[in-house]
Amino acid sequence: MSKIPVLFGTVALAAGIGVGTALSQSDQPAAPAATVPAAPAPYVMTMGxxxxxxxxxxHAKLGLAGRARNWPLAQYALVELRQAFAGIVKAQPQFHGLPVGELVNAAVSQPLNAVDAAIGAQDPKQFAVAYDQLTRGCNACHAAVDHPFVVIKAPDSSAFPNQDFSPHK
Ligand code: HEC
Incomplete structure (x- = not known):
């Protein structure tokens, strides 16, 4: 290690190039001094x-859109939320040995359908009830996976100052 010239060390090591070989090719142009490692490790998202x-x-955007009676936006947020769950189930089928797909199904499938129906009916009260079911589903799963301290609730206010949730006129 101590023999590796600083100039080449980072790149050659990160790329897994035989250092001796890389350095012996003196006809090659010198690598730039300031280099990013050639193959940075991809960041793997945790469940959290x-x-x-x-x-x-x-979940928040769905609640905000529904509360504003912005049904097209609520429908969109619902689809995005469903897709996000589907993607998570694929990306991490198990959490601490527990089957994520089955847990997601048990906790939020039915509430998501209820939200869908309320959006279809454009019924604010029905939406509020279904959204509450969904939120309780989030918390049921958190309890099941030993994270009862992660408590989800309907949003107090928008956390998205640059998005308008009111219905498009
Ligand atoms: C598989 C069942 C499951 C369902 C359903 C679920 N979660 Fe989670 N959630 C988890 C697990 C597992 C963790 C802990 C992940 C970790 O610690 O890596 C977590 C953690 C979280 C956290 C904490 C992340 C952080 O860094 O602060 C939030 C926020 C969260 N969930 C939101 C939600 C919301 C909102 C819903 C419902 C729309 C939901 N979750 C539904 C399993 C679930």
Whole structure:
């Protein structure tokens, strides 16, 4: 390691190139001094990351759109939320040995259908009831996976200052 010139060390090591070979090719142009590692490790999202970035904001947006009676936006948010769950189930089929797909099905499938029906009916009261069921489904799964302290609720207010949730006129 100590023999590797600083200039080449990072790139050659990160790329898994035989250092001796790389350095002996003196006819090659010198690598730029400041280099990013050639093959950075891809960041793998944890379940917590996916919940935090994919599920939580979409649950909130669905609630905000429904509360504003913006049915097309609520429908869109619902589809996005469903897709996010489907993607998570594929990306992480097991969490601490528990079957994520089955848990998601048990916890939120029926409430998501109820929300869908309420949006279709454009009924604010029906929406509020179904959205509450959905939120309780989130918490049921958190309890089942030993995270009862992650408590979801309907959003107090918008966390998205740059998005208008009111119906498009
Ligand atoms: C598989 C069942 C399951 C369902 C259904 C589920 N979650 Fe989660 N959620 C988890 C697990 C597991 C964790 C903990 C992940 C970890 O610690 O890596 C978690 C953690 C979270 C967190 C904490 C993430 C953080 O970094 O703060 C939030 C927020 C969250 N979930 C939101 C939701 C919302 C909103 C819903 C419903 C729309 C929902 N979850 C439905 C399994 C679920």
């Amino acid at each position: 990351d996916m919940m935090n970035t994919l599920i939580q904001p979409r």
